Amino acid sequence: MEFLKLDHIHHSYFSSTQAKEVLRDINLDIREGEFVSFIGPSGCGKTTLLSIIAGLFPATEGKVFIDGEIIAPHNQALIGYMLQQDYLFPWKTIEDNVTIGLKIMQRDNKTHKVTANALLHEIGLPHVGSYYPRELSGGMRQRVALARTLAVNPKILLLDEPFSALDYQSKLKLEDLVVETLKAYQKTAILVTHDIGEAIAMSERVFLFSANPGMLHKVFEIPSELQQLSPFDVRQHPAYSDVFQTIWKELESLG
Numbered sequence: 001m002e003f004l005k006l007d008h009i010h011h012s013y014f015s016s017t018q019a020k021e022v023l024r025d026i027n028l029d030i031r032e033g034e035f036v037s038f039i040g041p042s043g044c045g046k047t048t049l050l051s052i053i054a055g056l057f058p059a060t061e062g063k064v065f066i067d068g069e070i071i072a073p074h075n076q077a078l079i080g081y082m083l084q085q086d087y088l089f090p091w092k093t094i095e096d097n098v099t100i101g102l103k104i105m106q107r108d109n110k111t112h113k114v115t116a117n118a119l120l121h122e123i124g125l126p127h128v129g130s131y132y133p134r135e136l137s138g139g140m141r142q143r144v145a146l147a148r149t150l151a152v153n154p155k156i157l158l159l160d161e162p163f164s165a166l167d168y169q170s171k172l173k174l175e176d177l178v179v180e181t182l183k184a185y186q187k188t189a190i191l192v193t194h195d196i197g198e199a200i201a202m203s204e205r206v207f208l209f210s211a212n213p214g215m216l217h218k219v220f221e222i223p224s225e226l227q228q229l230s231p232f233d234v235r236q237h238p239a240y241s242d243v244f245q246t247i248w249k250e251l252e253s254l255g
């Protein structure tokens with residue numbers, strides 16, 4: 001069943017002298033619990049689209065529905081954002097960083113410690129609650145950022161190139177952790193990435209956008225035998241390179 005719906009989304013940025021059309025007539029549906037990726041040439045409007053889905057600003061035209069409700073400032077809490085940089089507060093402990101969203105939303109503070117501990121355990125860092133961000137590696141900090149995003153229990157996670165600043169080994173490990181954790185929590189997720197392999201390894205469907213203006217060009221369904229596997233194992237599967245070639249050729253055809 002559709003959970004996130006983009007209905008005729010158009011977007012332009014306006015300056016005092018001109019209007020720049022960035023997104024044209026984007027229509028798509030994402031199912032509850034589904035993991036999808038958005039890929040496309042630089043500047044095709046992926047981040048703009050995520051920002052519109054997050055309700056950070058409205059589209060020039062069109063609507064975003066989450067679970068049948070139009071996205072608006074009062075229901076932005078449905079959305080969690082994970083970015084390239086972890087944006088942990090350096091002066092706060094890891095436990096306080098994980099629960100910062102709960103504090104801002106003034107949720108019952110008696111359960112904060114329990115939530116933080118459970119999430120830190122889930123991401124494989126059960127003993128770092130009293131540490132400060134400077135004491136952790138980049139990969140560990142991104143895991144904490146994942147825990148912080150999950151702490152407020154969003155219905156949809158928007159992942160905007162969250163692995164691109166990491167070394168290759170940390171990136172592969174974190175991809176596995178993110179997929180495993182989001183499946184366990186049955187979250188719906190959209191990943192923006194430039195890495196076709198990452199999109200194939202993590203997603204059920206890959207949405208390819210073209211640029212100038214950004215339009216939805218094609219949707220690729222990842223074969224079900226790959227969807228059962230962890231991202232690391234997807235890359236080793238014989239079917240992986242065919243899927244990669246197909247998407248790569250289509251991306252190349254966009255120029």
Ligand SMILES: Nc1ncnc2c1ncn2[C@@H]1O[C@H](COP(=O)(O)OP(=O)(O)OP(=O)(O)O)[C@@H](O)[C@H]1O
Pocket residue numbers: 013014020022040041042043044045046047048049
């Ligand atoms: N605040 C803004 N004002 C004016 N133009 C903007 C603004 N933000 C983005 N743009 C323009 O909109 C277009 C789409 O940008 P956006 O960052 O959404 O693309 P993207 O696909 O995420 O790019 P990349 O893959 O390089 O991160 C670009 O041409 C960009 O210059």
